[in-house]
Amino acid sequence: MNLSQPTVWPDYTMKFLLVEDNEELAHAISTRMQLDGHVIDHAINIADAIAYSEAGEYDLILLDIMLPDGDGRDFLSRHRDGQKDTPVIVLTARSQVSDRISMLDLGADDYVTKPFDHAELQARCRAVLRRRSGTSQTLIKLADVEFDPVAGHLSVAGSTIVLRNRELRLLELLINAPGNIFSKQKLFDRLFSYDDDVSENAIEVYIARLRKHLDKSRLNITTLRGLGYRLDEE
Amino acid sequence: MKSSEVQIAGSLRRRLAVTLIGGMTILTLLLFFVVRNYAAQIAQQSQDSILSASVTSILDAATMRDGEVQIDIPYASFSMLGTNTDDRVFYVIYQDGVALSGYEELSIPKASIDETSVLQSTTFMEVPVRQVTASRVLAGADFRTRITASIAQTQDNLSGTLARISRNAAIFGAGFFSLAVLLSILATSTTIGPLKRLADSIARRGPQDLSPVEKPVPSEMAPLVSSLNHLMHRLDKSMTQSEDFIAEAAHRVRTPIATVRSHAEMTLQRVDKEENRQALRSMIRAIDETSRAAGQLLDHAMIAFRAHQLEFEAVDLVEISREIVLRMTPIAEMKDIELQLSGESSVIVSGDSILIQNAVRNLVDNAFKYSPADSNIEIEVQSRPSPYLKVVDYGPGFLQAEIETLTDRFTRGVNAEGTIGSGLGLTIARDVAAAHNGKLVIENHHSGGACVILYL
Numbered sequence: 001m002n003l004s005q006p007t008v009w010p011d012y013t014m015k016f017l018l019v020e021d022n023e024e025l026a027h028a029i030s031t032r033m034q035l036d037g038h039v040i041d042h043a044i045n046i047a048d049a050i051a052y053s054e055a056g057e058y059d060l061i062l063l064d065i066m067l068p069d070g071d072g073r074d075f076l077s078r079h080r081d082g083q084k085d086t087p088v089i090v091l092t093a094r095s096q097v098s099d100r101i102s103m104l105d106l107g108a109d110d111y112v113t114k115p116f117d118h119a120e121l122q123a124r125c126r127a128v129l130r131r132r133s134g135t136s137q138t139l140i141k142l143a144d145v146e147f148d149p150v151a152g153h154l155s156v157a158g159s160t161i162v163l164r165n166r167e168l169r170l171l172e173l174l175i176n177a178p179g180n181i182f183s184k185q186k187l188f189d190r191l192f193s194y195d196d197d198v199s200e201n202a203i204e205v206y207i208a209r210l211r212k213h214l215d216k217s218r219l220n221i222t223t224l225r226g227l228g229y230r231l232d233e234e
Numbered sequence: 235m236k237s238s239e240v241q242i243a244g245s246l247r248r249r250l251a252v253t254l255i256g257g258m259t260i261l262t263l264l265l266f267f268v269v270r271n272y273a274a275q276i277a278q279q280s281q282d283s284i285l286s287a288s289v290t291s292i293l294d295a296a297t298m299r300d301g302e303v304q305i306d307i308p309y310a311s312f313s314m315l316g317t318n319t320d321d322r323v324f325y326v327i328y329q330d331g332v333a334l335s336g337y338e339e340l341s342i343p344k345a346s347i348d349e350t351s352v353l354q355s356t357t358f359m360e361v362p363v364r365q366v367t368a369s370r371v372l373a374g375a376d377f378r379t380r381i382t383a384s385i386a387q388t389q390d391n392l393s394g395t396l397a398r399i400s401r402n403a404a405i406f407g408a409g410f411f412s413l414a415v416l417l418s419i420l421a422t423s424t425t426i427g428p429l430k431r432l433a434d435s436i437a438r439r440g441p442q443d444l445s446p447v448e449k450p451v452p453s454e455m456a457p458l459v460s461s462l463n464h465l466m467h468r469l470d471k472s473m474t475q476s477e478d479f480i481a482e483a484a485h486r487v488r489t490p491i492a493t494v495r496s497h498a499e500m501t502l503q504r505v506d507k508e509e510n511r512q513a514l515r516s517m518i519r520a521i522d523e524t525s526r527a528a529g530q531l532l533d534h535a536m537i538a539f540r541a542h543q544l545e546f547e548a549v550d551l552v553e554i555s556r557e558i559v560l561r562m563t564p565i566a567e568m569k570d571i572e573l574q575l576s577g578e579s580s581v582i583v584s585g586d587s588i589l590i591q592n593a594v595r596n597l598v599d600n601a602f603k604y605s606p607a608d609s610n611i612e613i614e615v616q617s618r619p620s621p622y623l624k625v626v627d628y629g630p631g632f633l634q635a636e637i638e639t640l641t642d643r644f645t646r647g648v649n650a651e652g653t654i655g656s657g658l659g660l661t662i663a664r665d666v667a668a669a670h671n672g673k674l675v676i677e678n679h680h681s682g683g684a685c686v687i688l689y690l
Contacts, residue, residue: 022489022492022493024497025493028493028496028499028500029496031500035503066485093487093488110564114489114491114492114525115488115491115492115494115496117522118496118499120564120565120568123567123568127563127564165568166568186503193568194515194518194519
């Protein structure tokens, strides 16, 4: 598996704290987050979570509600009382009707209901970070292109365009690991949810759109027959 | 809120009032007749004693002289019978069965053979009279004769007296009766009062207030209140358990599903063979369907549970829609769908905010599922003619024939093929509408997409 190293673009590296007692789920989330180029610390209970959050600065906290040593909401209110404004996304398995309000009241920025699509979690993280965009600098610079994946802005040769969501996610993948080859399948899995009834060829539409946006830049998306796509610098 | 049907078997207040007032009526009538009869008796007695005295004075005046009976009727004998009304007096005197003087037509009772007076009420010349008859034996040396005198008097004065007494007794009885009725009403309301206060204090409670009744009650009501408290305690416990159970069930079901889903997703990242990928995709789809169904079932249970104890408050439909749009936007962006909110800036309805939120979320969720990529979902909130929220999408819409049956539990449209959903979304929205006396209207937008309107 090709894990892109976030050290290449330290500005863009996001630090996540995941508080989740279910090891398997935590492993799955961590792996996906690392694939997206983020750094993630994993706490398995509230005590751990407090230790982690006091020791380091995080861009975002993913918080499970039912934890072995207490209720995640307690951590949330403690966290907010401690004047920390790190955004928090709650991972809940409880009924949507009863619990959602109290979580938002307690200062969670958003929540996802288990089981969730990883793409949804990613989208929610992005939305939360965008709302808080004053606090984190997320500009990626490559060749003559500036890309803000949180705001979805792409600046090429002095003009800025706003990318649509799938274009944004596609560019994010490619720009995160230039020179690496992404298979059509891999890109498809990351861009479409499982209930989208489209063929893997749909990815070509988005590649074409990105190519058009990058037309005036020194970046090229190269098609490698039978292998996939690669972002190259001229 | 629906008022529950109660089988009515009479009214305690009425029963008590009827018993008390009925008793009082009988007592009053009894009193009236006793007083009147007693008074009549006394009046009769006084007439009788005057008549007796009159008869006695006539008999006393009878003397024997030269073997002849002489009766010199004293003036007083008749004057004592004078009344303020024109009562007529008739008399007759017999000697050994032969009329000596007076009205021979005035018959005398055969029994009057000794000296005791015989009193009787009879009619004479078609007028009711009171008649007193007495006799006396005059005896000489060789001689023995029986003198019988009878005086009858009409009863005009007596009936006048009786009418007066009756009137007075009736007035007295009526006064007594009114007082008794007043007391009955007072007694009834003091007795019913605590019961009514208990009912009021329970009726005034909020739907969530299941605390025991703590105000002191009369000892007769203690068993009722104690079983009521007991019942409320059990209800409270079972409701808390139900709510906890629903939340807990969701947790128990969703967490393992989430794990399985993550595994499947991870595996999909590593697998290259197309048929394996297809299998994994349909597996993930099935997992999503399972978890959605579980979630909606639990939501539906929660709604059915809450619908019986609605907490009405002022709810801003626009605010709710805005929150939901904000919440759904990240997922909408994934499909490049734009959620548009239009209409008034604030539409306040009275309702249960959690239920309404759930209904709106399900409607938007539905629209979202059937919308193609790069399309819009329009949400419109208006207060006229009645407050409504309309969700329009640009998906395939409903088949005309299905529109009627679509809100039935677990019914999904034919056009829903290949889309995740348990079919409960519209049912939930319809149930919420019904709980608020509103309705859910399902139709096709002229653009061909689905248009669902929630009237509240």
